[in-house]
Amino acid sequence: MSLNPPDNAQEQAELLQRLQADLIDSYDEELEMEIDDRAFDDPAAARSEAQRRERRAYFQELFRLQGELVKLQDWVVASKHKAVIIFEGRDAAGKGGVIKRITQRLNPRVCRVAALPAPNDRERTQWYFQRYASHLPAGGEIVLFDRSWYNRAGVERVMGFCSDAEYEEFFRTVPEFEKMLVRAGIQVIKYWFSISDEEQHTRFLGRIHDPLKQWKLSPMDLESRRRWEDYTKAKEVMMERTHIAEAPWWVVQADDKKKARLNCMAHLLAQMPYHEVEHAPVTLPARERSEDYARQPVPPQMLVPEIY
Template sequence: MMLTSALPDHEDLMQRIARDLIDSYDEELELEIEDRNIDGLDPAARSSDKAARQAYFKELFRLQGELVKLQDWVQHSKQKVVILFEGRDAAGKGGVIKRITQRLNPRVARVAALPAPNDRERTQWYFQRYAAHLPAAGEMVLFDRSWYNRAGVERVMGFCSDDEYEEFFRTVPEFEKMLVRSGIKLIKYWFSITDEEQHMRFLGRIHDPLKQWKLSPMDLESRRRWEEYTKAKEIMLERTHIAEAPWWVVQAVDKKKARLNCISHLLGQMPYQEVPHPPVELPARERHADYLRQPVPASMIVPEIY
């Protein structure tokens, strides 16, 4: 279905796509705050965006510092944490996961992004392949999509039967209660965007050669079936919002605000404390009179083009 009155005019659309391109490049810029000129964004908007981006970076760095404290607490107190990120295609799940894990130890905070099940996995208990990625003590696992695939894409695209769909809803509350009873802290986020915003982000991917790989035939089909996904989401939230593991909805039309809001909320879900560490002292390097460093053959050295 084509959008009509909901679509912005061409000039506004191109401005928004340009801003979206800037946002995609900001992942690298977050390591060194600097300005960047992108063709297509007018000077006035660029100046306004610069101040907003700097404020965003400042708060993101502060929150990431708190995430490091959370990581230390999880590891020190042997916590087990599972965080699910669900939402439509292009809702920003991957972006917030990157910002959460950007400065954390991948041995403590790891991401599980499972591909479509293979032939063997399709014959297993549905939750089996997800259970294999659950955390041990002192670990955090962030699921970039999760067992809720059955309530979303599998339902809408016809990859599961009606009986399998209903069995999922009978099982998932008990499965999650079992996880919580075992000592796992389970947090579930749904990233919510509008019809118009997803349309714009898909156009941005089409126009950005660095992001075109993100557009799969399944993504394009999901765009066509927007209303079916909406109904599936509403049923999912209604039937799986339980006291032991409630859903939290992140308003994600503004990606930067969504990242900050999600990280801030995540930090508030756990009673973490800063773990004291002894001061680190760099030991003196040992030196031996008989040590001779061997030269590296020139044929092994990478050419210094830059």
């Protein structure tokens, strides 16, 4: 992007300083996310030099991959590609964290997240896939499902929210449903985030003792912890019966959150034949100025108090 040059060198230097400050502010967003991811009893000051180097390397690679995702987004728009990306896994497996990093730099009109609540009374009477179908992408769109139609093979099966007949009908239908999506030109990518028993236990404890994360724990989450083995059996059946050539499952080892994010992002980029799309140079136009225009002051009672 080219900017009209400021009137003098001092203004140009001030502009560059502002741009650098804005860039640093954007990096602070990632730091805030990482602070949210770690326990309060692990202050940054206690980190070793090796940990700090590892942290810098993580952010460097995260920013690089996010830059590639922007290129992917441009290609998706230019080529009218359609993609559905499914994120499944146990509670606290890190699905939300990777979705947040994937979408952070992208246009929400191009790459959007579908995180559907439990079906209401009307939706329970519909064809099972109906409420998901309304969120499918048009040309030039990517839809990330934070949990998906695979709820029926997981939580609904384990918690008894569906009958045996509905469960079996799901497995008869879902391969054909996904093959139909692929025939319609929608790429379907399915990720399962795999964490160990011990890691989920630790993450649940972190949520219990962190007042900023307690909202993430629902009675269903706590019950899923008790039924760990039932969820394991359900997951194994699901993968065995729905791992098809047109839409295979990909397993992300997720005990290490940062590695899981980077590995998933890198793998996702490799699933599409994207390339950098050339854009015409952008020049910021000069603002028109009128001699008879004067900006009106804001009434004091409308101003937000500047307490910071």
